[in-house]
Amino acid sequence: MTETLKIWPVQSSKDQKKFLALPWQIYQGDENWVPPIRSHQREMVNFKPHPFYQDAEIQTFLAARGDKIVGRIAALVNHAHNRQFDEQRGFFGFFECEDDQEAATGLFEAAAKWLADKGMDAMRGPVNPSLNYECGLLVEGFDCPPTFMMTYNRPYYPALVESFGLAKVEDLYAYDVELSMLDNIDPKLKFVVEEVARRFEVETRPLSRKNFMSDVRLFLDIYNKSLVNTWGYVPLSEAEIDHQSKQLRMLVTPEMTSIASIKGKPIGACFGLLDYNPLIKKIDGKLFPFGWLRLLMGRRHLKRARLLSTNVLPEYQRWGLGVVTIYRILPDALKFGLTEGELSWVLESNQLSRASIERGGAQITKTYRLYDRDLADFK
Structure with a gap:
């Protein structure tokens, strides 16, 4: 029997460690995956101060079944973006998940609810944490490793994202x-x-x-x-x-x-x-x-x-x-x-x-x- 899914906001240092460690579990045995630079990743999710967050907010979430972490996500409000484009748009990023649609949907719902409570009208992503850094979900080109500072994900990720009702807005190409x-x-x-x-x-x-x-x-x-x-x-x-x-x-x-x-x-x-x-x-x-x-x-x-x-x-x-x-x-x-x-x-x-x-x-x-x-x- 599948264990009950639990989703909660990251608050403690213990949760932060679990959030940062998850990719090593998700990509175990994947020859094309390249680990993030650990110190840099801490900054990018604001577990360690980064200047991007002087004008932005973030809340990270974890998903677990029993004692096993099965997914993570971050919800972001980029105030500079909303001033620039005169809109109330939130973002999601740092998404990682097992091939578990219930967990993925739960994570997206948690991020969406947090953003809506902040007054956001729409959600865009993935951005980690903005278009000036790593961004985009890999949808074609899984046969070789990513180049430096480009994202990578398992081939099942697009299905997890699209099943939540997220729809393509723009593609980014690597030549x-x-x-x-x-x-x-x-x-x-x-x-x-x-x-x-x-x-x-x-x-x-x-x-x-x-x-x-x-x-x-x-x-x-x-x-x-x-x-x-x-x-x-x-x-x-x-x-x-x-x-x-x-x-x-x-x-x-x-x-x-x-x-x-x-x-x-x-x-x-x-x-x-x-x-x-x-x-x-x-x-x-x-x-x-x-x-x-x-x-x-x-x-x-x-x-x-x-x-x-x-x-x-x-x-x-x-x-x-x-x-x-x-x-x-x-x-x-x-x-x-x-x-x-x-x-x-x-x-x-x-x-x-x-x-x-x-x-x-x-x-x-x-x-x-x-x-x-x-x-x-x-x-």
């Missing part, structure tokens, strides 16, 4: 690129890149090692300004920018970055990170006491990178300057020894970026989905 393809790049595309660079007198450079922190802040500033009209986007706060800058310092290799300027004015930035996931898997998500050292010592052997973001200021976005900004990275990437790359994530609705990427020969290998549901039933 794979074999760097050997660059030898056969479309001559027309290469001509466009060179012509745009000549016409606008674009100068490109990597992030400076000497002025690293100021260059990271410059990138994040361009990131904020360039995405103002992007679906669902909310700018990073100053506190988040500072926090992100410090975290990225140890992970960034300048060869994977590019800043484009016109007449001395920075107008575009491209930011890539090595795919640290194979190393994170080896250290089981533990940075301390020696995990950091293994990441730093092992990165020279990594052959894959993720291009996180290519951003151009709004007034320059129709001229192909994003491709010019990316192009600077390619020789350095080959010299570094990289053989593969992932461009992720790209919004389904971002036709301009998708057209440029697909014209360059990249292929969609993973699809992540965001879902919406009205909360009228929970008022």
